[in-house]
Amino acid sequence: NAGVTQTPKFRILKIGQSMTLQCTQDMNHNYMYWYRQDPGMGLKLIYYSVGAGITDKGEVPNGYNVSRSTTEDFPLRLELAAPSQTSVYFCASSSPSGGGNTEAFFGQGTRLTVV
Amino acid sequence: DQQVKQNSPSLSVQEGRISILNCDYTNSMFDYFLWYKKYPAEGPTFLISISSIKDKNEDGRFTVFLNKSAKHLSLHIVPSQPGDSAVYFCAAFSRGVTQGGSEKLVFGKGTKLTVNP
Numbered sequence: 545n546a547g548v549t550q551t552p553k554f555r556i557l558k559i560g561q562s563m564t565l566q567c568t569q570d571m572n573h574n575y576m577y578w579y580r581q582d583p584g585m586g587l588k589l590i591y592y593s594v595g596a597g598i599t600d601k602g603e604v605p606n607g608y609n610v611s612r613s614t615t616e617d618f619p620l621r622l623e624l625a626a627p628s629q630t631s632v633y634f635c636a637s638s639s640p641s642g643g644g645n646t647e648a649f650f651g652q653g654t655r656l657t658v659v
Numbered sequence: 660d661q662q663v664k665q666n667s668p669s670l671s672v673q674e675g676r677i678s679i680l681n682c683d684y685t686n687s688m689f690d691y692f693l694w695y696k697k698y699p700a701e702g703p704t705f706l707i708s709i710s711s712i713k714d715k716n717e718d719g720r721f722t723v724f725l726n727k728s729a730k731h732l733s734l735h736i737v738p739s740q741p742g743d744s745a746v747y748f749c750a751a752f753s754r755g756v757t758q759g760g761s762e763k764l765v766f767g768k769g770t771k772l773t774v775n776p
Contacts, residue, residue, distance in 0.1 A: 548702070577763065584668070586748060586766035587703070602763065634702050647693060648764060650702030 546570050550635050550651035557625040557658045565620040565654050567635030575638045576618040577602075577648065578610065580631040587634060593618055625658045632656070662686045663751050665767035672774050678736040680770050682749030685730065689751040693764065694723060694734050697746045706747070707734070739774045746771045 551566045569576065574595045579587040589602030593612040607629055609621040618637075622629060632655050638648040664683045672678045682692075690711050695703035709716040709723045709732065716723050722735045736743055749767040 579766075584768065586663070586665075586768040587764075588766075589763055592763050636702075647705035647708060650695075650704070652702050653700070 548635055548637055548649050548651040550633075550654050552654060553652065554655045555657070557622070557656065559625060559627065559658060561625050562621070562623050563625070563656075565622075565633055565635070565656075567618045567620065567651060568616050569618075569635075569637040569649070570616065571637060571639070571649065572615060573637035573639040573649075574615070575648075576612065577636045577638075578608070578618070578620045579634045579636065580604065581634065581653075582631050590620065590633075622656075627658050630656060630658045661767075662689075663749055663765050663767040665749055665770050667770050668768070669771045669773070672739045672772065674741055674774055674776050675738045678734075678739045678743065678772055678774065680734040680736075680747050680749075680772065682732045682734075682767055683730055684732075684751050686751065686753065686765075687730070688753045689765075690754055691752040692723070692725060692732050693750045693752065694721075695748040695750060695766075697748060697769070703748055736772075739772075741774050741776050744772055744774050 548569045577592040578590040591610040593599045635651045636648040693708040694706040697703040725732045746769045748769045750764040
């Protein structure tokens with residue numbers, strides 16, 4: 545019963561490097577999200593997707609890109625890493641239904657440090 | 660502009676007593692409110708939710724109250740246990756009107772609850 549799986553758990557990047565944070569879910573959820581959490585702050589939405597082939601910007605999308613080629617996978621791409629992108633990144637998925645509970649299931653997070 | 664506010668960054672409670680965590684919101688379009696619990700080095704986990712058409716929802720030791728006129732909700736934990744020590748996030752959700760919706764959660768900054776034995 546994997547749920548939402550994120551890899552890697554930790555990563556240190558040098559300024560200007562690029563990397564992809566992987567996220568996969570096995571619950572057949574249509575909705576997927578990427579959040580970042582900075583110290584002492586709540587989670588801020590980076591990008592989200594309401595289904596395969598559809599993505600949209602959240603509150604803090606600059607410096608990131610996403611793709612959603614399958615229902616299961618929602619990778620987050622950092623092209624030119626900057627110190628401001630040092631954060632903990634959470635992927636989540638949900639399957640909102642009309643009038644029903646809309647709880648999102650979160651992965652364990654990726655702690656990224658840019659030096 | 661913060662749409663979901665948790666004004667208390669921390670709360671300390673004695674074991675067995677009631678913990679009350681508060682949350683205020685500004686967007687009257689929110690349909691659903693959720694509480695998440697987060698332990699260190701883990702992702703948030705869903706705790707309890709409430710629809711905007713209700714004023715109370717209860718699940719075991721956890722009760723969420725919603726006061727729409729005041730745009731305020733609270734989470735009550737009674738009795739509090741040391742295992743409840745975690746960061747609690749209030750989140751809100753509003754359905755979009757476009758095809759497929761634009762559902763996304765808006766989170767508060769969190770309140771760190773410490774339950775002392």
